[in-house]
Amino acid sequence: MSSFGETIRNLRLQQNVPLRVVAAAVEIDSTLLSRLELGERFPTDEQLKRFADYFHLPLKELSAQVIADRIIATFGAEEETARAADMVMERLTEYRLKKNEKPKS
Numbered sequence: 001m002s003s004f005g006e007t008i009r010n011l012r013l014q015q016n017v018p019l020r021v022v023a024a025a026v027e028i029d030s031t032l033l034s035r036l037e038l039g040e041r042f043p044t045d046e047q048l049k050r051f052a053d054y055f056h057l058p059l060k061e062l063s064a065q066v067i068a069d070r071i072i073a074t075f076g077a078e079e080e081t082a083r084a085a086d087m088v089m090e091r092l093t094e095y096r097l098k099k100n101e102k103p104k105s
Helices: 004-014 019-025 030-037 045-055 059-075 079-100
Strands: none
Touching: 004 019, 004 030, 004 045, 004 059, 019 030, 019 045, 045 059, 059 079
């Protein structure tokens, strides 16, 4: 699975669009876009929405990529990080099940 930056860069290159054109479309400067593509910075929520609109991508998918990128940037690609991600999945599954349970009358 690609990072947010890789996804944006690959789409931009596939569409043969210069960095400055995409940057202008999402209302950021070219330097910031370059840093986003390289994974040196993360987009704001508003910038993320603009990228989703520009490239016609699901916002939730891009958001998930950024969350994953942030986790790896913060905690590294260590075994413990992967185990923690597994724990999150388990807890989310439990949370969703409890949320969908109806109280008995």
